[in-house]
Amino acid sequence: MTGKLSRLACLLLILGIIGCEPQKHPVHHDQFFAFGTLIDVSLYDVEQPLAESVCRQIEQDFMAMHASWHAWQPGPLASLNRDLSDLEAGSIESSTLPLLMEAHRLSRLSSGLFNPVMGNLIALWGFHDNALPLGTLPDSAAISEFIAQAPSINDIKIDGTRITSKNPSIAYDLGGIAKGYAIDRAIDRLREAGIHNAIVNAGGDLRAIGQHGERPWRIGIRHPRENGILASIEISGDDSVFTSGDYERYFEVDGKRYHHIIDPRTGYPAMETTSVTVIHDNAVTADAAATALFIAGPDQWWSIAKSMGIRYVMLIDTHGTIHINPAMQSRIHFESAVNANLSLSAPLQ
Amino acid sequence: MTRADQILILLAVCAMPFLYIHLWFGDEPARLVQIQNGSDTPIFETLQPDRMLRIAGPLGESIIEVSNGRIRFASSPCTTKVCVHSGWLTNAGEFAACLPNRISLTLVGLEPRFDAINF
Numbered sequence A: 001m002t003g004k005l006s007r008l009a010c011l012l013l014i015l016g017i018i019g020c021e022p023q024k025h026p027v028h029h030d031q032f033f034a035f036g037t038l039i040d041v042s043l044y045d046v047e048q049p050l051a052e053s054v055c056r057q058i059e060q061d062f063m064a065m066h067a068s069w070h071a072w073q074p075g076p077l078a079s080l081n082r083d084l085s086d087l088e089a090g091s092i093e094s095s096t097l098p099l100l101m102e103a104h105r106l107s108r109l110s111s112g113l114f115n116p117v118m119g120n121l122i123a124l125w126g127f128h129d130n131a132l133p134l135g136t137l138p139d140s141a142a143i144s145e146f147i148a149q150a151p152s153i154n155d156i157k158i159d160g161t162r163i164t165s166k167n168p169s170i171a172y173d174l175g176g177i178a179k180g181y182a183i184d185r186a187i188d189r190l191r192e193a194g195i196h197n198a199i200v201n202a203g204g205d206l207r208a209i210g211q212h213g214e215r216p217w218r219i220g221i222r223h224p225r226e227n228g229i230l231a232s233i234e235i236s237g238d239d240s241v242f243t244s245g246d247y248e249r250y251f252e253v254d255g256k257r258y259h260h261i262i263d264p265r266t267g268y269p270a271m272e273t274t275s276v277t278v279i280h281d282n283a284v285t286a287d288a289a290a291t292a293l294f295i296a297g298p299d300q301w302w303s304i305a306k307s308m309g310i311r312y313v314m315l316i317d318t319h320g321t322i323h324i325n326p327a328m329q330s331r332i333h334f335e336s337a338v339n340a341n342l343s344l345s346a347p348l349q
Numbered sequence B: 001m002t003r004a005d006q007i008l009i010l011l012a013v014c015a016m017p018f019l020y021i022h023l024w025f026g027d028e029p030a031r032l033v034q035i036q037n038g039s040d041t042p043i044f045e046t047l048q049p050d051r052m053l054r055i056a057g058p059l060g061e062s063i064i065e066v067s068n069g070r071i072r073f074a075s076s077p078c079t080t081k082v083c084v085h086s087g088w089l090t091n092a093g094e095f096a097a098c099l100p101n102r103i104s105l106t107l108v109g110l111e112p113r114f115d116a117i118n119f
Helices: A002-019 A048-069 A078-087 A098-108 A119-124 A140-149 A178-192 A283-308 A326-331 B003-025
Strands: A026-035 A038-046 A156-159 A162-165 A198-202 A204-211 A217-221 A229-233 A236-247 A248-251 A256-260 A273-280 A312-318 A322-324 A342-344 B032-037 B045-046 B052-054 B061-067 B071-073 B095-098 B103-108 B114-119
Touching: A026 A248, A026 B032, A026 B103, A038 A048, A038 A178, A048 A078, A048 A178, A078 A162, A098 A156, A098 A178, A098 A283, A119 A140, A156 A198, A162 A342, A178 A198, A178 A204, A178 A236, A178 A283, A204 A217, A204 A283, A217 A236, A229 A248, A236 A283, A236 A342, A236 B114, A273 A283, A283 A312, A322 A326, A326 A342, B032 B052, B071 B095, B071 B103
Parallel strands: A217 B114, A322 A342
Antiparallel strands: A026 A038, A038 A198, A156 A162, A198 A204, A204 A236, A217 A229, A236 A273, A248 A256, A273 A312, A312 A322, B032 B045, B032 B103, B052 B061, B061 B071, B095 B103
């Protein structure tokens, strides 16, 4: 009897020790540069030849979209902007039309806070360049003149691929949704290839589908002011996580930070917000909403989120207070105690 | 079963909880770094021993420092220096990139704490 028990104990011991060995994670990673950022594609349990083939297709898609939609380098969008500034009819490739329609829809839903036609204002601030502007503020009179012209999607008429405008200050800059739209197309591409467990991450903004084997995908949200992770969320199914922050592209003049998220109402960077994180089931909406809610700031984010149909929001203001809706609070896991600075809103839905 | 066998089994049983926690739930320090240089095939380097790596990009040479199992951009020919200000990378899954010079560093481990980082 004692011998049998000893053999059983040994067997259980061996099984226990075998269980300590972590499973190898069959994730295929692929990286490439596009849209001025690093694109990272993670595919769970996909055969190498299929993974490489679909990642190369996605890379080609990103390159083509980047070339078509570039706001300041020669290309179809720059050509359209020239026509519109001359108050002449312009045209757009039929493949770009869905993106343009999405930009208009999201601008309307955000009450114009996401404004895809203020390319000239972005250029005034010097953000139409790969290098950051160094220590020079734009002429305040030029900003006032731009604001007086108030370019918006309401000035534009789209008839098929023919586009006309009655406002010469109109210039499309689709940087606020291009990454999101491209990520959505990449997810379409993956699903067409039969891949249902993946993350497409474009410079920190991402969409995750399916999960990582037996567990959800684990996403860390970087702290906007410190090294390290502020919080984490888990995704099983299909969610996009987008963050807009004042730390992404900025320059400083006399110790003051001027970042790239410009308020279309004032012509100046929105100064009450440090970062906004949005979760939504499609990336293009999450992308535009992150920008719009950043501009809306701590006083207006809730109403804009509601009108845009966003269910999960976390906004960190410049005083360090975290504004969050109950659904997001129940979904997010903070790394350290932040409750002292937490401001819980009314439910969004 | 001898007394030595019994002691060995007891030690193994005592070690199991630690092994489970360490291997399944711990923050795993990275073992390798994946270096992407433009559209070239990525290369992998170990995080030991301490050394300086020099990677040539379109703007010039980015200098990467490996020290105590960590890695960082020590210097870069870009104007923004965002990559240098990213600081040290330690845990699997973390990454830093110099977009102007088209070089990125991604730490790789068996079981990274996060599958992706949002920012």
